[in-house]
Amino acid sequence: MSATRSLVVASNNAGKLREFRALLEPLAWELTTQADHGISAVEETGLTFVENALLKARAACLGSGLPALADDSGLAVTALGGAPGIYSARYSGAQGDDRANNEKLLEALADVPEGQRGAHYHCVLVYMRHAEDPVPIIVQGSWPGEILSLPRGEGGFGYDPLFWVPEQGLSVAELSSELKNRISHRGRALAALLEQMER
Ligand SMILES: O=P(O)(O)OP(=O)(O)OP(=O)(O)OC[C@H]1O[C@@H](n2cnc3c(O)ncnc32)[C@H](O)[C@@H]1O
Numbered sequence: 001m002s003a004t005r006s007l008v009v010a011s012n013n014a015g016k017l018r019e020f021r022a023l024l025e026p027l028a029w030e031l032t033t034q035a036d037h038g039i040s041a042v043e044e045t046g047l048t049f050v051e052n053a054l055l056k057a058r059a060a061c062l063g064s065g066l067p068a069l070a071d072d073s074g075l076a077v078t079a080l081g082g083a084p085g086i087y088s089a090r091y092s093g094a095q096g097d098d099r100a101n102n103e104k105l106l107e108a109l110a111d112v113p114e115g116q117r118g119a120h121y122h123c124v125l126v127y128m129r130h131a132e133d134p135v136p137i138i139v140q141g142s143w144p145g146e147i148l149s150l151p152r153g154e155g156g157f158g159y160d161p162l163f164w165v166p167e168q169g170l171s172v173a174e175l176s177s178e179l180k181n182r183i184s185h186r187g188r189a190l191a192a193l194l195e196q197m198e199r
């Protein structure tokens, strides 16, 4: 096993932080969060997950002097032309109000029948060694599913109670956290990141 390595996770989302801890701490990564370093959230002015993840990672490197991992992610619903997409956290207007975001999504899909409610979760991860790193590692993971008409389950965060995983016959909020972390957009992206870091 390799020596402990330190990383700042450039996120204020408690659900993401829980997932990163579960995935990385067993691999001897020592995680701190941007809040631990007094770093405030950047304005997410990018038009892609990639741009926003780069902004978050750079700010966390600058504020901490440590390598940073940033996650910009979201839900893209086919019947809504890919919305809420990069605006997933602020879909309802208020930043990070999961309940209001889920309600808005159900309203937007009220007239969309089963069979036309396909969606993907997307996750872009950026690993930046320092604030001027000219070659940050950028990876992404996607997870296909369908949007339910009623929420199911208590686990996860964000849109998980509405995201149906056909292969499991469960919503993401009904999956164990271990299973979600293994097969999710974030889990897949992180596996790709770790593979690239070892090259
Ligand atoms: O920017 P940070 O501080 O990381 O936290 P955030 O919640 O604002 O994160 P994003 O800007 O990347 O927005 C991602 C949103 O997409 C949704 N989302 C992403 N991954 C998810 C997951 O695994 N389960 C449920 N919803 C998810 C959820 O609404 C998140 O708030």
Ligand SMILES: [Mg+2]
Pocket: 044, 089
């Ligand atoms: Mg955000």
